[in-house]
């Protein structure tokens with residue numbers, strides 16, 4: 065069974081006290097769900113093991129979130145951004161070496177909200193190379209704007225975004241680990257999610273381009289207004305390797321519902 069990623073992107077939300085309140089409840093409910101299913105012999109262990117549940121939290125929350133990840137192996141913690149140099153005079157930045165030192169294994173990079181603040185493809189490939197050097201998995205976001213989609217330029221834009229990054233990844237072995245997230249800009253935080261057919265088509269295309277760039281078995285997630293109602297249809301396509309969830313990850317009950325939807329699909333396999 066292929067791995068399915070469920071990544072919550074908390075963005076710039078959640079104070080440390082909120083983190084404690086969130087995980088206290090999320091983990092109780094997660095364990096209750098899993099144990100009830102196990103008692104009824106209603107769930108396959110391989111299904112549980114296939115779902116990788118990851119929370120991309122603000123730096124300030126990492127210490128607290130890590131306390132929970134240390135006691136529950138079914139959740140992991142990611143960064144939302146990183147700098148591309150390990151140490152030095154870069155006021156306000158956080159390095160891959162620092163993330164590594166507290167056992168962070170993933171970092172989102174190139175999120176459209178950061179691109180809007182001026183982040184370029186060069187920044188993104190530099191960050192990807194720096195993360196890979198420390199064995200941290202880059203989760204690279206790509207996606208077209210509303211205008212580009214209306215002008216039917218989606219594929220052209222996606223190809224350009226991928227090539228500008230992938231052609232500058234130094235280590236051809238470690239690049240196999242990179243995860244991509246297809247996030248159409250017009251679907252992020254708008255409540256207007258991309259239809260599963262369109263997401264499927266674009267993700268198949270992204271995978272084709274990534275194969276041309278040397279990634280043998282590319283992993284591509286969908287993100288953009290995912291919630292408990294629409295999560296299932298993306299996973300059912302079998303081509304989409306998981307979900308990057310913003311707004312709906314801030315409520316632990318909603319996020320658990322999305323987890324349950326994924327389990328239901330995989331448990332049938």
Ligand code: PGA
Nearest residue numbers: 252253288289309310311
């Ligand atoms: P959203 O955000 O789920 O709130 O649309 C997704 C993202 O920005 O990663």
